[in-house]
Amino acid sequence: MNEILLQIDGKEITAGEGQTVLEAAQGAGISIPTLCHHEKLVPYGGCRLCIVEAGSGNSSKLVVSCVYPVERNLVVKTHSEKIDRIRKTILELFLAHAPNSAELQRMAQEYGADKNRFEKEASFCIHCGLCVRYCAEVKKLNAVGFIDRGIRKEISFIPEIASKECHDCMECFPLCPTSWLQAAFVLTEGLAFSADSLQDPSKE
Amino acid sequence: MTRLTTPQELEKIRKDIISKRNPDKHCITLCCGSACIASGSEEVGAGIEVEIENQGLIDEVEIRKTGCHGFCERGPIIVNHPDKTSYLHIKPEDVSEIVSQAVNGKKIIDRLLYTDPETDEKIIHESEIPFYKHQKRLVFGSNGSIDPKSINDYLAINGYSAVSKVLSGMTPEDVLDEVKKSELRGRGGGGFPAGIKWEGTRNAEEEIKYVIVNADEGDPGAYMDRALLEGNPHSVLEGLIIGAYAIGSHEGYIYVRQEYPLAVENINLAIRQAEEYGLLGKNILGSGFDFFVKVHQGAGAFVCGESTALMTALEGRVGEPRPKYVRSNIKGLWDKPSVLNNVETWANVPLIINKGADWYTQIGTESSKGTKIFSLVGKITNTGLVEVPMGMTLRDIIYKIGGGIPEGKKFKAVQTGGPSGGCIPGDQLDLPVGFDELTQAGSMMGSGGMIVMDEDTCMVDVARYFINFLTDESCGKCVPCREGLRQMNKILTNITEGKGKEGDIELLEVLSETAAEASLCALGKSAPNPFMSTLQYFRDEYEAHIKDKKCPSLYCKEMINYYIDPEKCNACMICFKKCPVNAIDGEKKKIHIIDQEKCTNCGTCFEVCPERFDAVKKLSGEPLPSPVPEEERMITR
Amino acid sequence: MEFYLGMDNDKIDQIVDRHKGEASALIQILLEIQGENHWLPRQALERISQRLHVPLSRTMHIASFYKAFSLVPKGRHEVHICMGTACHVRGAKRILETVEDLTGIKPGETDVEMKFSLETVNCLGCCALGPVINVDGKTHGMVSVSQTEGVLKNYE
Numbered sequence: 001m002n003e004i005l006l007q008i009d010g011k012e013i014t015a016g017e018g019q020t021v022l023e024a025a026q027g028a029g030i031s032i033p034t035l036c037h038h039e040k041l042v043p044y045g046g047c048r049l050c051i052v053e054a055g056s057g058n059s060s061k062l063v064v065s066c067v068y069p070v071e072r073n074l075v076v077k078t079h080s081e082k083i084d085r086i087r088k089t090i091l092e093l094f095l096a097h098a099p100n101s102a103e104l105q106r107m108a109q110e111y112g113a114d115k116n117r118f119e120k121e122a123s124f125c126i127h128c129g130l131c132v133r134y135c136a137e138v139k140k141l142n143a144v145g146f147i148d149r150g151i152r153k154e155i156s157f158i159p160e161i162a163s164k165e166c167h168d169c170m171e172c173f174p175l176c177p178t179s180w181l182q183a184a185f186v187l188t189e190g191l192a193f194s195a196d197s198l199q200d201p202s203k204e
Numbered sequence: 205m206t207r208l209t210t211p212q213e214l215e216k217i218r219k220d221i222i223s224k225r226n227p228d229k230h231c232i233t234l235c236c237g238s239a240c241i242a243s244g245s246e247e248v249g250a251g252i253e254v255e256i257e258n259q260g261l262i263d264e265v266e267i268r269k270t271g272c273h274g275f276c277e278r279g280p281i282i283v284n285h286p287d288k289t290s291y292l293h294i295k296p297e298d299v300s301e302i303v304s305q306a307v308n309g310k311k312i313i314d315r316l317l318y319t320d321p322e323t324d325e326k327i328i329h330e331s332e333i334p335f336y337k338h339q340k341r342l343v344f345g346s347n348g349s350i351d352p353k354s355i356n357d358y359l360a361i362n363g364y365s366a367v368s369k370v371l372s373g374m375t376p377e378d379v380l381d382e383v384k385k386s387e388l389r390g391r392g393g394g395g396f397p398a399g400i401k402w403e404g405t406r407n408a409e410e411e412i413k414y415v416i417v418n419a420d421e422g423d424p425g426a427y428m429d430r431a432l433l434e435g436n437p438h439s440v441l442e443g444l445i446i447g448a449y450a451i452g453s454h455e456g457y458i459y460v461r462q463e464y465p466l467a468v469e470n471i472n473l474a475i476r477q478a479e480e481y482g483l484l485g486k487n488i489l490g491s492g493f494d495f496f497v498k499v500h501q502g503a504g505a506f507v508c509g510e511s512t513a514l515m516t517a518l519e520g521r522v523g524e525p526r527p528k529y530v531r532s533n534i535k536g537l538w539d540k541p542s543v544l545n546n547v548e549t550w551a552n553v554p555l556i557i558n559k560g561a562d563w564y565t566q567i568g569t570e571s572s573k574g575t576k577i578f579s580l581v582g583k584i585t586n587t588g589l590v591e592v593p594m595g596m597t598l599r600d601i602i603y604k605i606g607g608g609i610p611e612g613k614k615f616k617a618v619q620t621g622g623p624s625g626g627c628i629p630g631d632q633l634d635l636p637v638g639f640d641e642l643t644q645a646g647s648m649m650g651s652g653g654m655i656v657m658d659e660d661t662c663m664v665d666v667a668r669y670f671i672n673f674l675t676d677e678s679c680g681k682c683v684p685c686r687e688g689l690r691q692m693n694k695i696l697t698n699i700t701e702g703k704g705k706e707g708d709i710e711l712l713e714v715l716s717e718t719a720a721e722a723s724l725c726a727l728g729k730s731a732p733n734p735f736m737s738t739l740q741y742f743r744d745e746y747e748a749h750i751k752d753k754k755c756p757s758l759y760c761k762e763m764i765n766y767y768i769d770p771e772k773c774n775a776c777m778i779c780f781k782k783c784p785v786n787a788i789d790g791e792k793k794k795i796h797i798i799d800q801e802k803c804t805n806c807g808t809c810f811e812v813c814p815e816r817f818d819a820v821k822k823l824s825g826e827p828l829p830s831p832v833p834e835e836e837r838m839i840t841r
Numbered sequence: 842m843e844f845y846l847g848m849d850n851d852k853i854d855q856i857v858d859r860h861k862g863e864a865s866a867l868i869q870i871l872l873e874i875q876g877e878n879h880w881l882p883r884q885a886l887e888r889i890s891q892r893l894h895v896p897l898s899r900t901m902h903i904a905s906f907y908k909a910f911s912l913v914p915k916g917r918h919e920v921h922i923c924m925g926t927a928c929h930v931r932g933a934k935r936i937l938e939t940v941e942d943l944t945g946i947k948p949g950e951t952d953v954e955m956k957f958s959l960e961t962v963n964c965l966g967c968c969a970l971g972p973v974i975n976v977d978g979k980t981h982g983m984v985s986v987s988q989t990e991g992v993l994k995n996y997e
Contacts, residue, residue, distance in 0.1 A: 045527060046681050048722045062721050067527055082721070086684075089718045093687035117711075118691050127680065136896070145898025146680075147905040149505070149522070151690045153680035158897050239967045242980035276969035424925030427966030462872060462909050463962065503868050504908030506963065520865035521899070522906040581927035581968035588969060619926065655926045669929055673963065679906075761935075782987055784942070806942075807935055808987050 006074040021065040021076055022050055032065055032078050033087060033107055035094075035177060036128040041137055043067045044129055049087055049107075053077040062086075084111060092117040098124040098178035125155060125180040131172040141165050144172070144181075155184055159192035205355075207482035209490045211368040217481075218365075221356050230265045230306045231285040233348060234294075237272030237431055238466050244295070245280035251299035265306050268357075271347040271435015271470075275335050276588040278318070283330050283348055290330035291316035321585075321607065335586045338604045340567070342575050343551050344428075344591045347435035352470045355477040358438040364483055366554035367445050371491035374557075379450035380406060383553065385561035387573045392418055392509075392546030393624065393650045394726075395572075395639035401543055404533040406451045408541035413453040415444055416537065416544040418514060419460040419467065422506035423622030424673070426653035428577040429547040431589055433460065433467040436551070437474035441497070443553030445488070448495045451543055456495065459514050461502040472499055506623075506677035510725050511544045512536075513679065524679045525725035546651065548577055568594035572638035582619075582655040585610045592637070599633040602656060613658040617741070621650030623670045623677075624730035626737025627663065646737040648730075662759035663742040664749050668696035670734040678727060685728030688719040692735065701762040704750035709739065754825020761805045764824045768809070770795045770832045772819035775839055779809035779820065795837045800828065847884045848874065857892045864893045867903060871910060880911040908960075916951040916958040918996045920944070921975040925964030928971035932986075936972045937961065939989045957996075 002017040008025050015024035020043060025032050035047040043066040050065040054076050062083070065076075077083070091113035094104050099115040101124075108115065132155060135143050143161040147154055157166075166185065173182055208214045232252060236245050252267050273281045278292035282302065289312060291302065298316060305311050317326040318333045327333050330348075350357035358364070370379055384399030405413055417440060421429040433440060444456050460468050475497055478484040486494045505523045507513045513523035515537040526532075536542025552574060556564050565573050572594035578601065581587050585607030592601060598618055602608065609615050617627040626647035628635065635641055639649050657666070675693045680686045692715050695708050716732030723729045739746060748754045755763040768779075768788075773795045780788045780796055787803045790796030798809070813820040856873050860866035867889070874885055881904050890897045904910045922937045941947055944957045951958040967973050970982025974992055981992050 045724060046683065048683050048724075051722055063529070064527065064722075064724075068529055082717075085714075086718050086722050089688075089714055090683050090722070093683055093691065096687070096691070119694060121690075127683075127686065129681075132898075136898075142896035142898040145896070146522075146902050149507075149676075149680045149906045150678040151675045151680070151686060151693075153686070156898075156901065158901070161897070238965075239969055242965075242967045242970055242973075242982060276967075279969065422963065424929075424964035425927040425968055427964065427968065430966050463965070501869060501872055502907075503872055503903075503910065505906065517868060518865070520863075520867040520903075522902050579968065581971070582930045587927075622926075653926065655930060657930055661930055666930075669926070673924075677963075804942075806939065806986060811985055811987055 004070045004072050006070055006072070006076065008076040009078055015070040017070075019070050021052060021054065021063070021068045021070055021074070024070050025065065025076070025078065030078060033110075034066065035103070035107075035126075036130060037066050038130055038134070038175070041130070041133045044133065046127065046129055047090065049090055051083055051086060053080055053083060087111050088113045094126045097121045097126050098180070101126075101178045103177040123154070123180065124178045125184075126178055127153060127155075128177060130175040130177075131155060131181045134172045134175060139165075139169060139171065141169075144184075155181070157185060157188040157192075159188055159194075162188060163193040205477070205480040207480070209482065209487075211372040211489050214359075214364060214368050214483075214489060218359050218362075221360050225360065227286060231268055232265065232302065232306060233268045233270050233283045233285060235271070235273040235279055235281040235348070236269040237276075237279075237347075237434055238464075239272065239276045239427075240279035240281065241466075243279040247296050248280050248282075248294050248299060251296045252303060255300050255303040259300075259303055261303065261306075265303060268349075268351050269353075270350060271352045272431035272589060273330075273348045274339075274341075274344060274431070274589040274591075275333070275586065277586050285349075288329045288331070290318065290328070290333065292318055334607070335588065335590075335605055338596075338600065339591050340575050340593045341591045342555060342567075343439070343548065344432065344436075344577050344589065346439070347431065350436065352435050352437055353473055355438060355474065355481065358436070362558070363438050364442055366557040367442055367483065368489060369557060370446050370449055371489050371493060376406070376450045376452060379446060379557070382561050383447075383450065383556060386556045386564040387561075388549065388552055388556060388564070389572060389639055390546055391548035391552070391576065391652070393423075393621070393648070395649055398545060398549055401533050401545070402447065402451050404531065405453075405541040405543045408534050410541050412455070412538075412540045413451055414537045414540055414542040415448045415451060415453045415456040416511075416514070416518070416542055417444060417456070417458040417547055417550055418509065418511065418544055419458060419464070419471075419547045420502050420506075420509040420514060421461060421464075421547075421651060422509040422677075423651045423653045425581050425655050426579045426622060426651045428579055428589055428652050430464050430467050432547050432551055432577070433464070434470050437467075437471045438478065439551045439554060440471070440547055441474055441478055441484070443550035444497065445484070445495055446553050446557060447543065447545070447550065449493055451541075453543070454494050454496065456497040457518055457537070458497060458499045459502060459508070459518060460499060462504065463502075468499065468501060475499065505679075506673075507679045507725075507727055510727055512725070514544065515542060522679070524681050525727070527724060548652070569636060569638045569641075571640050576637065576649070576652055578637075578652045578654045580606050580654050580656070583609055583613065583658040583661070584656040594638050595636045597634050597636050598628065601637070601654070602633070606656065609656065609658050613660065615656070616659055616661055617657045617663065617666075617738075619647070619655040619657065619666065619734070620653065621648035621733070622653050623674055624648060624726065624733055625650045625653075626733045627657070627666065627741060628737075629741040646740055647733070660757055660759060662700070662755055662757040663738040663745050664696065664755075665700050665759055667735040667738045668693070668700050671696055671731065674727065674731050682722075682724040682728060684719045684722040685724065685731060688715045688723075688728075689731055691715055692719075692732075696735070699746070699749045700755070700760045702749070702753045702760070704746075704753075706750070708750060709746060712739075748825065752825045756824070758822040758824050760824075764805065764822045765800060765828055766798055766803060766805065766807070766809060767821045767823050767828055768796050768798055769819050769821055770837075772817055773839075774817050774819070776814065776817070778812050778814065782808050782812050784808060793839045795832055795839060797831050797837075847882045848878050850888055852877075853885055853888050854892065857889065862892060864895050867893060867895060867900065868907065871900075871904060871907075875910050879915045880913060883912075911958075913951065914955070916955045918957050918977055920957050920959050920993070921962045921965070922948075922959070923963075923965045923967070923971065923973040923975070924961045925968065925971075927968035928964075928973055931971040933972040935986050936974065936984055936989055939986050940974070940993070943990055943993055957993075
């Protein structure tokens with residue numbers, strides 16, 4: 001694999017061809033905030049927290065480091081006034097949904113995000129997609145998926161699959177930053193699982 | 205239809221078709237585009253057919269049902285050939301006279317002619333009508349003379365001669381050079397130089413390459429692509445074949461939105477007919493070049509007009525855009541190099557090949573060559589589709605061609621570029637239309653929608669309208685768009701309901717920056733444009749809504765009150781009867797009063813009050829006058 | 842009052858076979874079924890997912906993402922109100938509100954008697970006739986607030 005030399009926050013970094021800027025940064029011990037990223041999953045590019053400024057020559061632009069491929073002589077800045085302002089706004093948009101999430105609160109402190117900046121929203125799902133993607137890519141069960149689009153987008157369990165598989169798995173539950181996943185599961189279980197699948201899961 | 209195996213055979217068939225047509229036989233061309241069909245042209249067409257038979261004129265008169273003529277305001281439209289008399293606003297009752305006068309007497313039916321609003325003069329020929337006179341209908345013009353369901357009609361106007369020219373003497377590089385020289389820029393919104401896009405794909409090292417026609421046309425108010433695809437589908441096919449040849453692609457897709465059933469029908473028919481003639485499929489005209497086309501329907505998602513989302517939809521998935529770091533002309537559909545261009549872009553290609561890039565570059569401006577078809581709609585006298593050379597000013601389009609603002613209202617702004625564009629105010633009307641000029645003014649060319657707004661349009665509501673549109677159409681994957689627009693929608697809706705507060709504008713600006721800088725795709729990145737441009741040019745309206753709780757255009761329902769002026773009320777009882785919630789108190793000769801508690805602000809009373817009284821007023825941001833005392837309510841004047 | 846609770850599996854299989862069972866034709870297949878049946882029953886979605894070897898979650902996402910599809914049965918008459926920019930500028934919002942008041946339903950809903958289903962559409966391309974109400978494919982143009990009731994009264 002070819003080696004690619006680039007610069008992140010003034011540090012000279014050697015990365016492998018095909019790596020993303022995020023991978024290169026993490027490999028060099030430089031931390032960039034992420035939420036929807038998971039090393040077992042295909043990079044998603046949904047939360048946009050990992051934006052960085054990347055340029056070569058005279059021009060630079062904001063790119064999403066979890067999907068942006070490394071380039072020779074790329075100059076990357078992981079912080080700037082604009083980047084920090086945008087990250088703060090993104091966190092505030094999340095906090096409108098899930099003000100009590102521990103992970104969000106931790107990042108909010110770092111960026112000075114105000115959880116009351118925006119009016120509260122009813123659903124505390126922040127669409128990181130970790131549950132959907134984990135079930136599809138790692139477990140290959142597709143027990144939970146997205147439905148609809150835009151501001152009406154939601155996660156939704158497929159009752160027939162979830163009632164058979166989830167009790168024995170639940171690997172996605174700890175991934176959810178806001179516990180919406182657990183709430184959605186319990187709701188689906190109560191409303192849509194067929195009666196016989198509601199046996200005591202400890203009996204086998 | 206015999207399969208044509210050489211360019212010579214194509215020319216022979218063309219000559220045959222033309223020779224069998226009598227140029228002196230009277231032909232009634234009737235516009236059967238979707239808008240005219242909605243205005244009743246199907247009934248008119250059926251009526252004409254019956255009349256021709258009844259009057260025994262089958263050998264002397266024929267009817268040709270064409271695509272959109274463009275002057276949608278005055279549809280259904282008929283243009284008689286060969287004399288080129290143009291009749292507008294045809295009703296089924298007019299049909300028998302039109303048919304009989306076509307041959308017998310050849311008298312012109314005055315009442316169906318266009319009347320010039322300034323001079324009251326009647327205009328006989330289509331080309332002299334101001335709406336048409338100032339246009340340059342290079343791409344769109346043929347719509348009026350061909351039946352889109354007949355490939356022979358297209359051949360009779362020199363159709364597929366560009367394909368023939370290309371396949372019988374030009375190399376793919378020759379074609380590519382010509383398109384590059386023409387400086388043709390994409391007509392779908394991005395305005396990217398087509399030749400450079402094609403070149404990138406041509407040079408990509410992959411066996412399989414795709415060409416795609418983007419006929420998703422999601423911008424509300426824009427329907428040029430529909431008219432082209434419905435009215436002249438072969439022109440798009442011809443351009444696509446030429447492009448595929450230049451790039452080295454053998455498989456093409458036409459993505460049409462399912463809301464355009466007539467366009468889907470006509471393009472499918474055109475493909476079948478072209479295949480029968482051997483103009484599509486294996487070994488086209490004996491050149492050894494194979495090219496196949498499939499039609500794929502959209503399913504109701506504006507975001508699928510974005511090129512990477514469209515490709516995802518072609519793959520049978522939800523229309524979620526992909527990041528543009530890897531360009532889709534290198535890695536597009538199924539990760540193969542793909543050239544995606546708009547319908548109008550493809551339709552320009554046969555012109556460029558037939559007449560040459562040198563001719564093409566004479567039209568337009570320094571940076572925007574050729575013509576552009578705009579859909580001129582909204583508060584405008586002559587609504588319709590207009591094709592003008594790049595560089596014509598907005599003023600000329602709106603006033604010379606569009607006939608200005610109806611009902612004597614004042615022009616306020618023209619919105620271009622759909623939900624990605626902005627509003628351009630009156631003091632910039634002398635702006636020449638061009639990609640860069642419109643972008644610099646804070647808007648963009650977009651697909652060509654041009655929505656004219658007058659003094660009654662609330663610009664804050666316009667921003668709210670577009671943001672609201674996008675909250676529904678956003679794919680929902682990335683935060684700046686999904687969540688950012690969600691909050692912007694809330695704030696703007698509050699402002700238009702009189703609930704705006706200090707700090708709202710600043711918050712909207714922060715959200716705009718986040719969306720513009722950090723969104724995944726162009727939908728999110730350009731979403732703030734309508735808000736930013738209306739804020740730039742109409743900031744006073746925002747401040748009036750927020751600080752004075754007033755809608756200066758008297759539009760925002762929750763911010764206006766309806767009031768009957770006691771000086772003008774004639775107690776005619778019309779509004780009393782029509783009010784759907786019985787909120788008006790009144791009797792004959794007794795001044796009517798609206799009960800503000802019951803009133804739902806529907807606006808019916810305002811609509812139905814006779815013009816000569818003009819007694820119903822809209823008030824905003826000011827206290828209502830106290831009601832007339834009982835004893836003074838009887839009318840004595 | 843009757844409406845289909847499901848769609849014949851044979852019919853579905855025919856449509857899938859016409860598209861050679863290719864997963865990339867999923868949207869086209871759903872469009873055909875929607876066109877014939879006027880809505881997509883859950884059972885049809887399950888059958889299609891099986892035949893095309895795609896997860897049901899993907900079919901559900903597609904069926905809910907694209908507005909051409911309905912996951913619930915529709916009324917006898919489909920009322921579409923154009924909310925395109927040109928119609929909006931000519932007062933479409935008021936027309937929509939009037940229709941909502943007259944029918945008692947909001948866009949996306951069907952009334953209890955299964956008479957009307959209401960939808961908003963973004964641009965029917967009849968801007969010269971705005972504001973526009975389209976019922977069962979027939980376009981009613983230049984509609985004013987006071988004329989709306991008259992338009993709907995025509996439909997049983």
